[in-house]
Amino acid sequence: EPEVTQTPSHQVTQMGQEVILRCVPISNHLYFYWYRQILGQKVEFLVSFYNNEISEKSEIFDDQFSVERPDGSNFTLKIRSTKLEDSAMYFCASSVWTPRTGELFFGEGSRLTVL
Amino acid sequence: SQQGEEDPQALSIQEGENATMNCSYKTSINNLQWYRQNSGRGLVHLILIRSNEREKHSGRLRVTLDTSKKSSSLLITASRAADTASYFCATESDYKLSFGAGTTVTVRA
Numbered sequence: 001e002p003e004v005t006q007t008p009s010h011q012v013t014q015m016g017q018e019v020i021l022r023c024v025p026i027s028n029h030l031y032f033y034w035y036r037q038i039l040g041q042k043v044e045f046l047v048s049f050y051n052n053e054i055s056e057k058s059e060i061f062d063d064q065f066s067v068e069r070p071d072g073s074n075f076t077l078k079i080r081s082t083k084l085e086d087s088a089m090y091f092c093a094s095s096v097w098t099p100r101t102g103e104l105f106f107g108e109g110s111r112l113t114v115l
Numbered sequence: 116s117q118q119g120e121e122d123p124q125a126l127s128i129q130e131g132e133n134a135t136m137n138c139s140y141k142t143s144i145n146n147l148q149w150y151r152q153n154s155g156r157g158l159v160h161l162i163l164i165r166s167n168e169r170e171k172h173s174g175r176l177r178v179t180l181d182t183s184k185k186s187s188s189l190l191i192t193a194s195r196a197a198d199t200a201s202y203f204c205a206t207e208s209d210y211k212l213s214f215g216a217g218t219t220v221t222v223r224a
Contacts, residue, residue: 004157035214043158043203043214056211091157099205099212100145103160 002026004107006092012113016081021110023075023092032075033093033104034067036060043091049075082114119147119187119204119215127221134191136218138204139184147180147187148205148212158203161189194222 005024013019025032034046047057047067054067066078075094079086089111093104119138128134138147146165150158164171164180164187171178177190191198201217 033212042216043152045211045213048211056209089155093158098210099148099207100210103148103163104158104212106150106157106159108157109155 004092004094004105006090006107006110008110009108010111010113012115013082015084015114019079019082019086019112021077021079021090021092021112023077023094023107024073025075025092025094026105027073029094029096029105031055031095031098032067032069033095034077035091035093035106036088037091037109038088046077046090079112082112084114087112087114119206119213121202121204121215121218123218124216125219125221127223128194130194130196130222130224132194134194134198134220134222136189136202136220138187138189138215140187140204140206141185142208144182144206144208146207147178148207149176149178149187149189150203150205150214152201152203152217154200161202191220194220196222196224198222 007022032049037043047061048055064080089109091109093106095104119140122137148163149161152158162173175192180187199222201219203214203217205212205214
């Protein structure tokens with residue numbers, strides 16, 4: 001069964017360092033998303049991406065964050081200068097349709113620890 | 116904010132019992148979705164109910180939606196130990212899916 005894959009599964013970084021989290025969405029999906037979940041808390045929307053551009057973003061997704069689809073398969077989230085409060089599990093998701101019509105498929109997550 | 120809020124925060128039941136959790140939200144929605152998350156894992160979609168639907172079933176899951184009360188419920192019948200997980204409702208608005216804080220369900224063998 002097709003699945004969303006994310007790498008790395010766990011990354012530890014020093015405050016101020018740049019981090020890139022990678023995702024391979026399901027191949028025929030058109031919509032891509034990043035969510036994050038601070039330990040034990042709610043799953044928070046960061047950004048959605050369609051047709052090679054950001055379609056929606058939350059207030060969390062500030063200038064420190066960027067997303068890119070560098071080729072036909074990868075979808076990346078970059079955090080330019082990490083802060084302690086960026087420590088969280090980051091989930092990539094993809095979907096065939098918009099959330100208005102269908103479900104999202106999530107990856108297993110990348111745990112980011114900022115020291 | 117649009118996101119749903121689940122109630123209760125945590126639920127502990129015996130295997131074979133039913134588990135019911137509720138979700139309330141604030142503004143109008145196009146659909147409401149329920150997801151499940153095993154500890155430390157990704158979210159898995161369970162069921163989607165549209166704003167013009169009142170009830171939907173999928174296996175041992177039953178979801179209701181009351182748009183007048185802005186609430187939904189998820190019922191898991193005849194629970195199993197493998198149902199132990201966190202359950203999240205997610206509301207769609209403006210093409211964005213927003214999640215609540217979840218209900219943690221523990222099914223005791």
